[in-house]
Amino acid sequence: MVALAFTLNNYLIFWQGWPGLTSLVSHLGWFGAEPLRAPLASSAVTLGFLQLASYALTILIVIGLTLRRAGRTMTTDADLLISIAAYIARAAFWAVLLVGLTDMVISFLRVEGVLVSLLGESLSTQLGRAIYRGTYIHYPLIGVSLVIAWFSRSLGFTWLALLIVLAEFQIVLARYIFSYEQAFMGDLVRFWYAALFLFASAYTLIEEGHVRVDILYAGMAERKKAWTNVLGSLFLGVPLCWIILVSGMWDKSNLINAPLLSFEVTQSGYGLYVKYLMAGFLLVYALTMLMAFLGYLLRNAAVLNRDPDARPIGASHGAP
Template sequence: MATMSGVQNEVSTSGNLPQGAQKSAAPVRTFGWMVLAIMAAFLLNNYLTYWQDMPGVAPLFGGAANGAPAPALSAVQLGLYAIGIILAVVYVQKSKSMTLREDSKRISNINAYLIRAMFFAVLIVGLVDTVISFLRVEDLLVGIVGEEMSSNIGRSHYRGAYIHMPLIALSFVIAAFTRTLGFTWLALLVVVAELLIVVGRFILSYEQAFMADLVRFWYAALFLFASAYTLLEEGHVRVDVFYAGLAPKTRGLVNAAGSLLLGMTLCATILAIGMGGKQNIINAPILSYETTQAGFGLYVKYLMAGFLGVFAVSMMIQFVSYFLDAVADMRGEPGGRDHDSHAVQ
């Protein structure tokens, strides 16, 4: 299966571009990396504020602190944004010879690793949680792990912190040694899981809540995690009545403007609304390890709320990559992708 790291065409070396063109690319590259740095600082501050009970940066601007105000800690958290911006500038200055397309490809590769890790996370967590739920509903778990551990596993905070989180960490390790994005296999697994529900319900007269939860868990991941890859492959729906007849440089202008004004702003809005406070739509379920009302269902509802955050982050990264590639089209740099191809490989 094709991987995100291999779908972009090879670009020419920086030596094939005029020195002036290389210099003029620096502001665009700096902007792209600054966007990613600010997003990373926002996510880190979100963790520090709502998981480690730090006050956040809001008190510095007249807002309410998370807990007791601590101006020094708030200043440190605000400083994370400055550090991120400085690192972005330093990186661009130290890699002046890199072209926009090379930078775009590097950012896509970073995104590919993130999405691979998320795929393995939902795969492994889904399978493990299904086994646990099956053993619980059939009263087999106590005999295997003991009464105390069985009781702990039945609490969402314990299962999330001591089973799900280590499995997610393992997924990032696995993703470092693999190259497949897994969307084809995840789609197949959704079909298999749904088939098992049908067979269990109509042939074996056996159905449990965790079976439907697994289908929803994988189905949501399939669509939200694959969205960035679909953008890279020009697979999203595009009304191209006018776009198809535009010159390559004009297409680059349209893609750059769309990435900046529509794509990045949408992702930023999702993150700001979903993670802007402790009770917001993404933060609240994750912080409480929210589960479904079904007693023996999967304990993954809080992770599904996090899917929206993963979608926004992965799309933001890919929109930055897309923006750099579009500016390269505007500048007439060689090695561009075929924007007439709309099929996901």
């Protein structure tokens, strides 16, 4: 939940112009922070306190849920975290599917000169601008994906893999039979290929599908395996996810924020306008893997606690 609060505040700071906790702390001179060159306006201070309250409320909710464990086990909490990660992954899958297909159609119509006759000169020109296409085409499709993912329980990674194969096949077919090739065709494959690997990572972790070396782990007793999984998740997996989040979103020039803020696209004017979304893939990866690692940790902690419903994921494999 803290990671979700961090992501929300990142959006408020860099997209909506809220001050953020660091600016608020500097403005108030807390903890010996160096004062800002230009003090915050009173309205900005109010927004800063709202952001501070969001973190405090998140921590209180986590503490409250931890203390009120009547009828709940660690396995139940693990399943909740994993279900949230699965929802984010499902929404991301539908988003890349809808955005990829829609953007491919727009790019095809543009490169063939048909878009102007269909939509007019003005709208055709606007669709050639990344900020317009992202705001009025991509973002609404992402919203639709969130709704579809709420009702759909299939992760769809198998279908995405099939679509990648079909996209590659149509490139080969068009190039060697019809001598036709455009930048958007290769962009679509890269877009879906990146999504497949990054979005499916959390699901693969939970299902014990990652490749690993089990020289020492394979011979351990069940409780030693559980300890290995707990410590590996706590000291390796969770910190890795936070490193991605913080290093990618701490400033507007960082790896995740910069492309999203500028609607970065490839240099090919007739390719897909989705390069900025591929930076967002790292955010989806970090959030889903963080929740998966925490769920993995709790499930193995349930084994150590000898919970009656404990389902050790690592019965035959170790944490990655």
